[in-house]
Amino acid sequence: MIIEGKNAILGRLCxxxxxxxxxxxxxxxxxxxxxxxxxxxxxxxxxxSIMRKKDSSNLKGPFFPKVPEKIVKRVIRGMLSYKQExxxxxxxxxxxxxxxxxxxxxxxxxHLESFSNESKRAKMVKLNEVARLI
Numbered sequence: 613m614i615i616e617g618k619n620a621i622l623g624r625l626c627x628x629x630x631x632x633x634x635x636x637x638x639x640x641x642x643x644x645x646x647x648x649x650x651x652x653x654x655x656x657x658x659x660x661s662i663m664r665k666k667d668s669s670n671l672k673g674p675f676f677p678k679v680p681e682k683i684v685k686r687v688i689r690g691m692l693s694y695k696q697e698x699x700x701x702x703x704x705x706x707x708x709x710x711x712x713x714x715x716x717x718x719x720x721x722x723h724l725e726s727f728s729n730e731s732k733r734a735k736m737v738k739l740n741e742v743a744r745l746i
Contacts, residue, residue: 613637614716616723618646622687622739630691633702642712642721645680645740652735660746678746680739681708710740 615629625647629639649656660676677683685708693699709716 614640614642614719614721616721617641617643617684618723620647620723622647622649622684626684626687626691629706630688630702633688633705634692634698637705639706640716641681641684641706641708642716643710644684644708645710645738645743647680647684647739648736649739649742650736653737656737656742657745660742678743679710680743681710683739683743684708 613632615625617625625641629641633639677686685706688706688708689703692703694703
């Protein structure tokens, strides 16, 4: 199953992918750099910059990713019990890509309407902008 990440809301996209992976399906999320986080720009960037500051001050962890595809994978990991066998296998079934790989280019992609940000007036930030600023 291939999920299109363009203009998808981060939390909804990740929860859908998590549920499908727990059911045993192989998931590929493409265009992770186009995923949207809803909220005010200042609050989102402040939250992620605090995470980066914690990361740089403590060499033992936790480590927070700087690349959009790894940020999406980290959000999915937070929704799974990845320390148990079932959650670990579900996490291994999910692959995230910033662009569409050549082998997945002609395949059918799922872009559910519930993922889309219907309201253009809503405050939002794209994930590639967050990754660039942290």
